[in-house]
Amino acid sequence: MKKLSTLFFLLFAFFVAQAQVKEPVKWTSKIEKKSATEYILVFNATIEDNWHMYSQFSDENGAIPLEVIFNNNKGNYTPVGKAAESKTEKAFNDTFGVTETFWSHNAQLRQTIKITNAANEVIQVELAYQVCKEVCIQGSNLFEFNTKTLKSKEVKNFEAVAVAAAPKKDAVSAVPAVSDTVTVQATEQATELPTQSADTTKVADTTTKSAKSDKDDESETSPFNIFLGTLLAGIFVTFTPCVFPMIPMTVSFFIKQNTSKAKGKFNAVFYGICIIAIYVLLSLPFHIFEGVDGNIFADISTNVYLNVFFFLVFVIFAVSFFGAFEITIPSSLANKADNASNLGGLAGIFFMALTLIIVSFSCTGPALGLVFGTVLSSDGGATLVSLAMFGFGLGLAMPFMVFALFPSLMANLPKSGGWLNTVKVVFGFIELALAFKFLSNADLVLQLHYLEREVFLGIWIAIFAVLALYLFGKFSMPHDSPVPFLSVGRMLLGVLAFAFTVYLVPGLWGAPLKLLSGITPPLNYSESPFGFGGSGGAPVASTEKLPDGAEVAVHGIIAFEDYDKGLAYAKTVNKPVLLDFTGRACVNCRKMEEGVWIDPEVLTILKNDVVLISLYGDEQIDLPENEQFISKYSGRKITTVGKKWSDFQLGKYNSNARPYYVLMGLDEKNLNDPVAYTPDIKEYLKWLQDGVANFK
Template sequence: MKNLFSFICLLSFSLLLAQDSAKWVAPIKSFSEIENDTIPSFEEPVKWTTSFEKLSDIEYELKFMAKIIPGWYLYSQNLPEGDALPTEFNFEEVNSKIQLLGLTLEEEPIVEYDQVFKMDLSFFKNETYFTQKVKLIDDETGIVSGQIFYQACDEKLCVFRKENFEFILKDGFASSVNLIIDDASEAKSKKLILDLKDKYRLNQNSISKEYGSFINLFLLGFLAGIIALLTPCIFPMIPITVSYFMNQSSSKRQGAFRSFMYGFFIVLIYLLLSLPFHFFEFVDPQILNTLSTNVIVNIIFFGVFIFFAFSFFGFYEITLPVSWLNNSDSSSEITNLTGIFFMALTLAIVSFSCTGPILGSLLVGSLTVDSGATDLTVAIFGFGLALALPFSFLSFFPSVVKNIPKSGGWMTKFKIILGFLELALALKFLSNADLVSNWGILKREIFVGIWVLISIFLAANLFGLYRFPYETKNNKKDYSYKVLGTLFFFFAIYLSQGLFKSTNKLSLLSGFTPPTFYSVYETEGECPLGLNCYKDFYSGLRYAEKLNKPILIDFTGWACVNCRRMEENVWSKPTVYNILNEEYVLISLYVDDRQKLRDDQMFKFKYFNGKIFSVETIGDKWSAFQILNFKTASQPFYVTISSDMTVLNSPIQYSNANEFEIWLKEGLTNYSSL
């Protein structure tokens, strides 16, 4: 049994580390799918219209109406500097021909927490409007013009736009907007068009896959149930309960049926726990995500998990009110199904001191998954099924009951291990609160250092160097504990790599530790993850020709939410990182780069829908480059090509780490066959 106990401990810890990966299940999209579900036929996510009201002969109120297509949102003007791109109104000839009276006003925005920027951000949905009062300085002024710079996003994609506007305030003034592209602009536009080969790949599905996020959650819940099953509150009850059903029934068939229903009701009782969360999600689809990222809620979870940990250490027991137990037990006569139900309920109440912390960990872990209540139900179903199976299964094979290992000191040690795991999980929630509030108290290295100490203290307990108050001294040599202690000691050594800048990867703990940029060390370079990249396509192309390597074009943005998600959660995977660093020439083109082009580099660009777009900044240039060559205008957007302009595979956008790695390798395979 001790060997099984050791195996379960290791398996539970490894799956606990893998739990956070369930967040990263996102479907890969082919180019045709991208066009269809982002901006079909270049339909803009935000459509602007303008009007004005004359306040006096020289004062006017300008109104900008924004109609936002469903599923998209437009950021407010008032955002923290350096994060998402705020809406900005740029008026021409201010203080020479017009005077701005006050600030540009906006409606009350929606404020919600953004998981990537780790702060609350304000935005608008469906429609909104902005107003600006202006004063004309002289009588010869009759037109007010300028640009609107804005960022619009949906759940997976973001676009960056510049919209020209013009108000003709007086009769006799003609529009100054030029709807004709001059020859020089036409030539500069054509110069951006690549002579791509194998363009059919732009419309291919490079990868198709079905996802097992529900299976992962079910297995996580099932494993949590097995762990709960091995605790002193439940494990000794298995042979007693099965024997009771068999002895109190008139036949083996009746005994097996009652045991089966007992297991069924155990599953049902735990499933009922998830129903309130479905109601909360129905009332507000974002409430579970909001709860899981709320500072106060995370601090409460931190305290609760510390409380759970010390209960496992034996300082106290967590119990439900005695009245609940008495009422349930008085109704648990097995003469009918109702009695069997209350027997199952009695087990759930009696065992709460052991199952509560484990179930609490499962509930909180499931709530951090984006899909919310459904994921929680799947995980709890796995938990209840694991608890119920022994009771139902053994009733069909009662002779196996005699072979079940006896309870003993191994259960006490098992609870202590669970206590240390609860401490480690508690720190994760404090880290979430720290990241959200930017307190700076749990930088990556400090977090890892505390986990090192937890691992060392757990190893020391398993070696027998100290005992908790309720542990009894065992004079027998127990090598299984020493093996486990050795493994946790080596795990502490592995963790210690995260304390140093040169080895601060810890890929096994991706998603649990704070991100690498949240570090006590200074980070260098402006390329993602310290990779070598080019921010100009043509410079990167020349470098790729020199090294004879394929090119990865990364259409991104400084304020692109999902671009950061891809870099921090997908590119950081060691196998993906090594491919990007060693096999490709990375060209990152920032479509929201506001650095101005030289005057001789600026030009007018016409969208396929006939709309005129002024290319005045580096970001404008790469946005036009993306549209002209790949017929899309959203980010992140990744394309692999060779230096002779051969398209290597279908473009990809927001995806998980495994799919992105497969996609990169497919590009390398196609490149090697050229």
């Protein structure tokens, strides 16, 4: 297990390794006194060979123009016109059909400012710019000038990630802009990253046998649900600053590069297929791991340390989304892939796709981590990992292929702008919320009660309340552009976030929150397990003595967690047994308890007509030394209570599904066919009624 943890630590460490991209522009600055109230701020840039930085007067429909941002001018000073520029060059960009203005090698800006507050001595100015070669990079540098000492310094360099691979052409103008300008606050660092989500929380056990229930296709980790969730994640990622601006530029490149439109469309579709293939290839190591150790996914799904590690990774990604820092793959990899794209033909197109994947990692990485976190904590094995990667790759590649086949649709694409960063920040809030589900999994498995239902909900309420305030424009993040007014879309998202926050609040007092069944800790894992003025359940009367080995479970049901004690009690009261194979961190188990068991007719049967025995397959309590054994079904050493019940379920019922329900008589024979996840209340109620009737 230690080797397994180390393996996955190294795997994810690769994905979150921070390596700053190359800085092709170096800046110096100085301040000159023009008169008693006027000063000239001078910015000198040295640009590496073959790179081009775009002028503030460049056509906005092409590359992103340079922007001079005055951070502390209000009430202190006013800029006198636009900054004067040194000699620039011009070239026609046939991708966008505009003439762009840019610098090569060197550039100078001279900005005159007039002092309006003599008491203020510090002037803070930020330069936001775009520089392109094979890739385009957005940079943002903050400078501080002192009018008293006439000294200047570069406070921070917010060098951004390479955001796109530009197609190779002979002309300078072939290097188009692909991203929008970002406004960076003076006291924070830059970032880029996005995500969308699939269900990240199902933790299930598996064994070397392939035992499936006919209900498995309805679970949260069914192949269809995983494919759909990861497909949507891939599509959402395209609406981020690293990917969205690439769509029209790449499609236009393929269509205009070839004299034959059919050939251009074929190349663009092949480009999308390459994106899909590369992501699927990333899943191949997991097939090797599974071949070496068939229980690897069981270890992952129930491993506390890995759940905590996923929590930390998601928090890092979320903080990066917010603008604290950049997460990128080393630029040397992007350069090697980009150079390989010069091969031409289909091989060149493959490496163009690889370049896109590498340079857009700051935006796709968090979503990719979400995909891995979802599937690795499921019981689907390596095949499901490959399916998830296929879905994610297809979602990312679809826009490139669709717009290549139907280029007229590009006219309907919205223009790149500050809204892209807003999307990224929203994903950051969602990523942060989902991170706490992994931490909750670990807490539930260990039964530490640190992250009980009220604490978990309190954290989520705070996260989504802050998200609502952000969407309503009450504050901004480092990369946000100024918001003069709220767009309709942003306002509606804010309303949705606020409504969701309001929905969460009653859960603090015991409301079931059925929409989040399986995501939040269960109702009985709470400071007030029976609800505080809510519907968490009804406590057993203080005068009622619980049977030996029993405890009060969800909704006030008396339940046993030991098979022998539960069966013995059932014989004394002459009632059938309901075996509930479940898990502390099982999503679908919670969905059944909070969405089906709460039904009045179902709850009546569970409280009065059966004896409930809940066997937790992920229980981490060690068995006494004399009770440990080697399983004759899996060959594994059974050392914990959870492994004991999982082995029992596999051996007796040839199933490892969770939840899994068995109604049996006092002779331990089934009263009807066992069922797994059955979210339909009427269907589950009929199954209970039939089993109880057969017992009678």
